[in-house]
Amino acid sequence: MTLRNEVTQSPEESYMSDVPTAVQPANSNPSPERPSKEEAMKAVETLLRWAGDDPKREGLLDTPKRVVEAYREFFSGYDEDPEEILARTFEQVEGYDEMVLLKNMRLESHCEHHMVPIVGKAHIAYLPDQRVVGISKIARLLDVYGKRLQTQETMTAQIAETIQKVLKPKGVAVIVDAKHMCMTTRGVHKVGTTTITTQIKGAFKDDPQLRAQFFEMIGSNVIG
Ligand SMILES: [Zn+2]
Numbered sequence: 001m002t003l004r005n006e007v008t009q010s011p012e013e014s015y016m017s018d019v020p021t022a023v024q025p026a027n028s029n030p031s032p033e034r035p036s037k038e039e040a041m042k043a044v045e046t047l048l049r050w051a052g053d054d055p056k057r058e059g060l061l062d063t064p065k066r067v068v069e070a071y072r073e074f075f076s077g078y079d080e081d082p083e084e085i086l087a088r089t090f091e092q093v094e095g096y097d098e099m100v101l102l103k104n105m106r107l108e109s110h111c112e113h114h115m116v117p118i119v120g121k122a123h124i125a126y127l128p129d130q131r132v133v134g135i136s137k138i139a140r141l142l143d144v145y146g147k148r149l150q151t152q153e154t155m156t157a158q159i160a161e162t163i164q165k166v167l168k169p170k171g172v173a174v175i176v177d178a179k180h181m182c183m184t185t186r187g188v189h190k191v192g193t194t195t196i197t198t199q200i201k202g203a204f205k206d207d208p209q210l211r212a213q214f215f216e217m218i219g220s221n222v223i224g
Helices: 037-051 063-074 082-087 135-146 152-167 208-218
Strands: 004-008 089-091 100-111 117-127 131-133 171-180 193-202
Touching: 037 063, 082 135, 082 152, 100 135, 100 171, 100 208, 117 135, 117 152, 117 208, 131 135, 131 152, 135 152, 152 171, 152 193, 171 208
Parallel strands: none
Antiparallel strands: 004 193, 089 131, 100 117, 117 171, 171 193
16 A cells, blocks of 8 residues: 655754765665766766856865765665665564564655655564564665665655565555655745655555554554
């Protein structure tokens, strides 16, 4: 089930926390023709001129270098393999057969249409079947998909599908609730709008009680 709607929310969160991102060897999704750092810096210079400024003025001299380095961090998710992150699982803790929920995880991404930030939070739950994964791995999975150019709908589905495929749980539920800077700082200028996307599979779909428990636990008064 994919459900999308919009609600009005409180003031902007500040963008970018200091979450460290490990850049690892390219594997799952390498760009076939990644340009050199110098070429990328040249492109930033072109954009500065396109904006109407002078890349040679003092304040902008180091900007291309800063921008390309920031891009390596914003888009470090291309260098990691999401399935590999979840691959190391543990035999289920004895007797634990309830939902595992990571709630209110910060999400940072960039929209693939305008290359501006998407910032919000994600709730990810699964109902284990024999195997569990370290909870930090779920958070890393969110980062790997977040640190790519995205649409929120695609990212929500990718997270749920990867968990389903690798962990094979009885069910998985993902909710992403985020603000798109392309909605708030340009175009329609709808400040305060958040977009909510959900992807619900298996037991969370078939068992209304489990689904209700999930929405209750994340404190959602929007859906369900
Ligand atoms: Zn956009």
